[in-house]
Amino acid sequence: QVQLVESGGGLVKPGGSLRLSCAASGFTFSDYYMSWIRQAPGKGLEWVSYISSSGSTIYYADSVKGRFTISRDNAKNSLYLQMNSLRAEDTAVYYCARRWVSEFDYWGQGTLVTVSS
């Protein structure tokens, strides 16, 4: 069965960096586009970044552009999000999600990132 497992979250100071990982299994990872989506505590969902199956096409939300970098390693069935210059407003649960057509059909359980001094 399809599984997405995020890791790498934690507490980081403002201005710091963190790298999130998402391990995929149960499907041919290299065939699918992937995204990161976040949810601040008690708030709604915010799309963060997208990467095509080959990694050749990448999009970012304006709120993270220039600070976050999405990447993938199809040989390792893994998706990554490098987060630099973190701000308090980046505090959220970060989900990796598989894109189906224009929606997200499978989500991981999420990893919590807390940015605080």
Place this chain on the structure above:
Amino acid sequence: EIVLTQSPGTLSLSPGERATLSCRASQSVSSSYLAWYQQKPGQAPRLLIYGASSRATGIPDRFSGSGSGTDFTLTISRLEPEDFAVYYCQQYGSSRPWTFGQGTKVEIK
């Protein structure tokens, strides 16, 4: 950027009742690119409806989606205890790939 506005913010209903959730877009959205998700506390969102009206795998037929243009609706025909949750609509557009509505909470009355 297309903004999705969901209403009501909270819907208080009893099990067995019908729930009607609205999602209104600031600009026309292709029906192919409108989805609905359910999220329970402490869990990841689950895809319910894609393409405005197609149920995702394993979703009971009490869930249905409809609408076009700027007005979309998620209907739960008879609420089961496990349906009390927060529901989000989501659209895909070329200028800003994905946006979500702010959510509607369906709570037990």
